[in-house]
Amino acid sequence: MSGAPRPWNLVAELTYRCPLRCAYCSNPVDFAAVGDALDAATWARAFREAAALGAVHVGLTGGEPAARRDLETIVAGAAEAGLYPHLVTSGIPLAQERLAALRSAGLRSVQLSLQDVLPEPAAEVAGGDFQARKLAFAAAVRALDLPLTLNVVLHRRNLSRVAEIVALARALDADKLELANVQLHGFALANRAALLPTRAALDAAARAVAEARAAGPRPEILFVLPDWWSDRPKPCMGGWAQKTIVIAPDGLVLPCHAARGLPGLAFHRFPERDLRTCWEDAPGMGAFRGEDWMRAPCRDCPERARDFGGCRCQAFALTGDPAEADPACSLAPRHDVVLAARAEASSLAPPPPLALRGASAGVSASG
Amino acid sequence: MTPAELEARLRGVGAERYHDKHPFNQRMHAGALTPEEIRLWVRNRYYYQTRIPVKDGLILAKSDDASFRREWVGRLHDHDGRAPGEGGLELWLALAGAVGLDRRRVEDLSGVLPGVRDACDDYVRLVESNDLLASVAASLTEMFAGDIMRTRIEAFERHYPWVDTAGLRYFRSRTVQAPRDARFGLDFVLARATSPEDQARCIAALERKCEILWRLLDAIEAAGRRPRLSRHAALRADGPDAALVVLPERAVRINASGAEILALCDGAASAAAIAERLRDRHPAVPNVEPDVHAFLASMERLGVLESAP
Numbered sequence: 287m288s289g290a291p292r293p294w295n296l297v298a299e300l301t302y303r304c305p306l307r308c309a310y311c312s313n314p315v316d317f318a319a320v321g322d323a324l325d326a327a328t329w330a331r332a333f334r335e336a337a338a339l340g341a342v343h344v345g346l347t348g349g350e351p352a353a354r355r356d357l358e359t360i361v362a363g364a365a366e367a368g369l370y371p372h373l374v375t376s377g378i379p380l381a382q383e384r385l386a387a388l389r390s391a392g393l394r395s396v397q398l399s400l401q402d403v404l405p406e407p408a409a410e411v412a413g414g415d416f417q418a419r420k421l422a423f424a425a426a427v428r429a430l431d432l433p434l435t436l437n438v439v440l441h442r443r444n445l446s447r448v449a450e451i452v453a454l455a456r457a458l459d460a461d462k463l464e465l466a467n468v469q470l471h472g473f474a475l476a477n478r479a480a481l482l483p484t485r486a487a488l489d490a491a492a493r494a495v496a497e498a499r500a501a502g503p504r505p506e507i508l509f510v511l512p513d514w515w516s517d518r519p520k521p522c523m524g525g526w527a528q529k530t531i532v533i534a535p536d537g538l539v540l541p542c543h544a545a546r547g548l549p550g551l552a553f554h555r556f557p558e559r560d561l562r563t564c565w566e567d568a569p570g571m572g573a574f575r576g577e578d579w580m581r582a583p584c585r586d587c588p589e590r591a592r593d594f595g596g597c598r599c600q601a602f603a604l605t606g607d608p609a610e611a612d613p614a615c616s617l618a619p620r621h622d623v624v625l626a627a628r629a630e631a632s633s634l635a636p637p638p639p640l641a642l643r644g645a646s647a648g649v650s651a652s653g
Numbered sequence: 654m655t656p657a658e659l660e661a662r663l664r665g666v667g668a669e670r671y672h673d674k675h676p677f678n679q680r681m682h683a684g685a686l687t688p689e690e691i692r693l694w695v696r697n698r699y700y701y702q703t704r705i706p707v708k709d710g711l712i713l714a715k716s717d718d719a720s721f722r723r724e725w726v727g728r729l730h731d732h733d734g735r736a737p738g739e740g741g742l743e744l745w746l747a748l749a750g751a752v753g754l755d756r757r758r759v760e761d762l763s764g765v766l767p768g769v770r771d772a773c774d775d776y777v778r779l780v781e782s783n784d785l786l787a788s789v790a791a792s793l794t795e796m797f798a799g800d801i802m803r804t805r806i807e808a809f810e811r812h813y814p815w816v817d818t819a820g821l822r823y824f825r826s827r828t829v830q831a832p833r834d835a836r837f838g839l840d841f842v843l844a845r846a847t848s849p850e851d852q853a854r855c856i857a858a859l860e861r862k863c864e865i866l867w868r869l870l871d872a873i874e875a876a877g878r879r880p881r882l883s884r885h886a887a888l889r890a891d892g893p894d895a896a897l898v899v900l901p902e903r904a905v906r907i908n909a910s911g912a913e914i915l916a917l918c919d920g921a922a923s924a925a926a927i928a929e930r931l932r933d934r935h936p937a938v939p940n941v942e943p944d945v946h947a948f949l950a951s952m953e954r955l956g957v958l959e960s961a962p
Contacts, residue, residue: 294904342904344899370887370899394885395901424663433885433901461901 291575293342293531293565296369297347297543298329300360301535304350305378307413307642308401309437309480310474313349314546318644323536326356328557330363332533335561337367341531345397347374349535352384360393363393366394372397374437377423378416385423395428397435397464403450407443413642423564424458435462436505440491441481442637448491452498452507460505465495467512470627471544471603473643480640482631485515514624518589519596519612526574526598531565539564544599548608574598579609583617656843659852663790663839663859667797677870682804684812690755690877691813693925695745695752697769697873698760702745702788704773706732708780712792715785724837731830744823751820764929764942768872776865783858790842790855791862798831809937879961880927880949881920886957888915898957905955912956914948920961 302317314320323530324332344364351357352375364371369599373388374397382621385396398420403410427434436455440448448465455463467488468474468481483491488511495509513520523530537555540546545553549571554563565571573579577590584595596612603614604623610616654662672678680686681694709728716722734740741837749759758764780788802824809816846852882888887899896912898905907915917927928945935941952958 342899343902370890372901394887431884435902596838 291525291528291565293336293529294340294342295504296333296336296344297530297532298332298344298360298364299532299543300324300329300346300348300350300351300354300357303353303363304376305414306350306376306416307355307638307644308399308439308473309411309477309642310441310468310472311574311643312469312472312474312543313643314544315473317349320534320536321422322354324533324556326359326363328537329360329435332561333364333367333369336531337369339531339562339565341369343372343375344369345372350376350378352378352380358384358387359391359510361388361391361635365394370394374495375399375423376412376416376529377420379421382423382426385426385432385583386430389432391543393432395433395435397441398424398427399437400451400454401438403447403454410640411443421458424460428459433461434458435464436459436460437464437466439466439468440483441468442483442487442631443481445483445487445491448494452494452505455505456502463507465491465506465509469512469545469600470514471599475603477591477642478627479630480637482627484632485628488512488515504601513596513600513612513614514627515613517616519593519600519614519618521593521611522597522600524578525594527565527571528575528594531561539568539571541574542599545570548598548602551608574609581609582613587617654849654852659846659855660839660843662852662856663793663842664796665865666792666856666859670860670867671794671797671801672866672870673801675867675870675874677874682808682809686813688813688815689923689926690873691816692752692754693876693923694873695749696759696764697766698752698869699745699749700762700769701773701776701869702742702764703705703762704777705741707748708777708788708792711777711780712788713784713786714763721838722839728834731826741826743821743901744826748820748823751817763932763940764925765926766876767946768875769869772865772868772872772945775809775868776862779858779861779865783854786842786845786851787854787858789838790846791858791923792838792865793835793842793859794862795831795835797837800830802828802831823838831854860904876925876928876946879920879923880918880958881955881961882915883919883956883959900956903956905952905957911948914945915952918949918958 301322302313302320336344346357346360347366351373354360356637361371371393372395373393377398400408400420401411405415406418409415414560424436425436430613436458438444438451451465470478474481492509492511495507499507523542528544532540532543532545533556534540534546537557538546538553539556539561540553545551552568553570554568556564577585580590580595592598596614598608598615601610601612602608605620610620613620613623615621657701677694686694706729709725709732713722713725716725730740732741734743746756746759749756779791783791806821806824809821810818826914842855846855883900885900889896889897889899891906894909896907898907898915913926917930922930924946927949928942931945932941949958
């Protein structure tokens with residue numbers, strides 16, 4: 287790790303409310319119990335304190351950030367603090383007029399999620415048909431000359447359509463296309479068997495990406511083989527509490543959006559304490575910062591400087607112990623869990639139905 | 654192919670790919686270049702001129718035939734002269750003076766664009782790595798040079814009256830030399846390239862040469878672009894002697910000299926003009942201009958800079 291920890295990027299989770307019910311939502315499974323505790327003025331203060339800590343970008347996310355009626359004021363607060371406001375949205379329920387107002391307030395760039403290129407499978411994942419509105423929203427973003435990133439979570443049910451997804455991103459004049467392989471925690475864990483793709487399908491997708499990249503520079507395509515097929519863990523968050531700071535809707539300050547679910551970690555809450563204290567002094571922030579926490583084989587591994595020991599949330603989700611070596615790594619003592627998941631993903635049995643994110647509590651079943 | 658068919662194929666390469674069709678030359682001949690663009694071209698094309706006697710020396714060394722060498726050495730005399738102050742290179746420097754350039758700054762090659770250098774060095778490498786036949790074939794762009802020189806003289810007299818016509822002597826000398834040299838080279842190639850393989854190699858060598866001349870102009874044209882900070886970029890200080898250019902989901906750290914370059918990227922000044930200004934500001938620093946061009950190219954790749962329309 288070069289240099290002292292610096293929260294370059296602030297992830298501002300404005301609310302966990304969302305009109306979509308994606309089966310792989312990365313919000314906490316008990317999201318409904320987390321209220322929106324921070325008003326716009328408090329967010330503005332958080333933005334100023336984050337800038338003082340060295341933050342440059344702020345991702346305004348959720349849930350669906352546009353579910354907040356004061357989003358314009360919040361964006362203005364971020365811009366006034368000198369941050370570069372980036373909206374991470376489902377595109378629902380944003381109207382074009384509101385997008386223009388957000389741009390006037392200082393919004394600089396937009397990430398729009400798409401669930402699929404086809405409306406029907408997209409609706410099965412999101413729990414409703416939003417596709418036409420999303421495409422209209424993408425056009426509105428580009429009409430305002432805002433840089434557009436499309437984010438598509440890849441999984442067993444849409445992986446065969448990567449070429450079509452790229453073509454759609456081109457047609458929408460997206461600057462960037464983030465093809466994010468589904469991760470094994472949060473709601474996705476409950477849907478593991480329905481979402482995990484086979485290795486053959488991933489390889490075919492990788493070839494489609496390579497062809498799309500060769501066909502032209504736009505959009506820039508982000509795609510990496512998922513860690514549980516690549517034998518080495520991902521350099522999660524660029525290291526625990528090193529480069530990113532997350533403020534949850536209830537003010538809890540975290541090193542990543544999923545860290546709330548880890549047991550035995552104490553984090554501070556903003557604005558009960560100032561942001562510097564939340565970042566520098568919270569016991570949970572220090573728990574996995576740097577390398578002192580590492581066990582064998584990580585602590586002697588030459589690759590620890592590259593992957594920082596992988597993902598703590600994945601380690602907990604798959605082994606029950608967040609300090610365990612990330613099972614994605616072939617050197618990890620519990621790599622057998624990932625091998626079992628690979629075998630499960632490659633089985634010929636028809637995948638089970640998806641369980642969508644529940645509107646109030648837990649999850650509910652859906653075909 | 655018969656010799657006549659081969660000649661037709663070689664002429665076809667020129668008809669299709671010779672750089673008289675390059676947009677930069679088209680604009681030059683239509684009178685659309687600014688004085689700054691003319692100077693940029695003269696200064697950079699000088700590097701190509703310096704490579705010609707080098708590649709002709711390489712070709713000489715490939716021949717075992719005294720009569721060939723006797724003829725070919727004439728090209729060295731044409732370019733280098735038989736005494737200081739004579740020859741084609743000297744005439745090119747006179748052109749440099751006529752368009753308002755300081756000849757020492759042309760001669761020292763300090764302003765040669767990286768892309769121009771690459772293209773010209775590729776020509777020398779092409780001759781180095783090929784046999785005599787293909788090397789002579791590569792020089793056959795001379796078949797098309799007489800016409801372009803006449804067009805150029807006319808264009809300069811008509812559209813660029815600020816250039817002293819005494820500066821055009823290089824072009825005039827080439828209207829005589831190029832057709833004569835081309836005749837010799839063509840006869841040589843037609844007599845020796847009799848197998849299909851040799852004929853194909855000769856055609857390919859001439860195509861490569863056309864591509865090199867084209868790339869040279871691409872690089873010059875690119876240096877005329879007018880960079881400015883991307884409209885999506887936010888520039889902010891980061892510590893005492895660094896700045897950050899903030900872009901969507903990306904930030905680029907810039908040191909003090911980078912910030913000095915970016916400050917000149919106003920969408921009005923060309924890349925070449927920016928490089929020249931910085932060279933003038935830092936006369937003691939070597940390689941300022943190529944470094945500036947490399948920096949501008951990397952900033953464009955990262956999305957920090959865009960070109961003004």
